[in-house]
Amino acid sequence: MKVLVATGRTQGTRENDYHHAVEGELVRIDPPCRKDRDDPDGRCGCGRGFAGMNSQRATTTARVAEVPLTRDEYAEALRSSLEHDGYEPCTCRSTDEADALAELAATWPVGAVIERRLDQLARRVSPEEEVPA
Numbered sequence: 001m002k003v004l005v006a007t008g009r010t011q012g013t014r015e016n017d018y019h020h021a022v023e024g025e026l027v028r029i030d031p032p033c034r035k036d037r038d039d040p041d042g043r044c045g046c047g048r049g050f051a052g053m054n055s056q057r058a059t060t061t062a063r064v065a066e067v068p069l070t071r072d073e074y075a076e077a078l079r080s081s082l083e084h085d086g087y088e089p090c091t092c093r094s095t096d097e098a099d100a101l102a103e104l105a106a107t108w109p110v111g112a113v114i115e116r117r118l119d120q121l122a123r124r125v126s127p128e129e130e131v132p133a
Contacts, residue, residue: 007063021052021059053081
C-alpha cells in the first residue's frame, strides 16, 4: 500500500526545514498547536511537520512509499502511535485516519517528496527533477 514515510530528501528547501524522525518510518499528520494553527512557519513547527509514528519525532518532509502492509496493519500502527502519544485509543479513529492518509498518499507517485503547510500538502520538486528553463 502507498503511505507517507519520513525522509530527509529536499531538506533545506525552506529555511525552517527540520528532520528529526527516523528515515523511512511511517508518519502521521497531527493538528497544529495553538502557536502554529494560523502560521505554518510558527516557532513550534508542528504546522509544517509530519509526526513519526514510531520515534515520535517530526520532519518537514515525507516521501510516498509502497510498503508491505495491509490496511488493517497500517491502521494498527497508527492506533498504537496515537496511544503511545497519550491519545485515547480508538480503533475507529485510527482506521479513519489511516484511510485518509492512504488516500493522500495515493494522489502522488511513489518517491514523491511532500511538504505540509497547515492543512495543505504539496509536492516538492527535488533538484534532480528540475527542468532547466
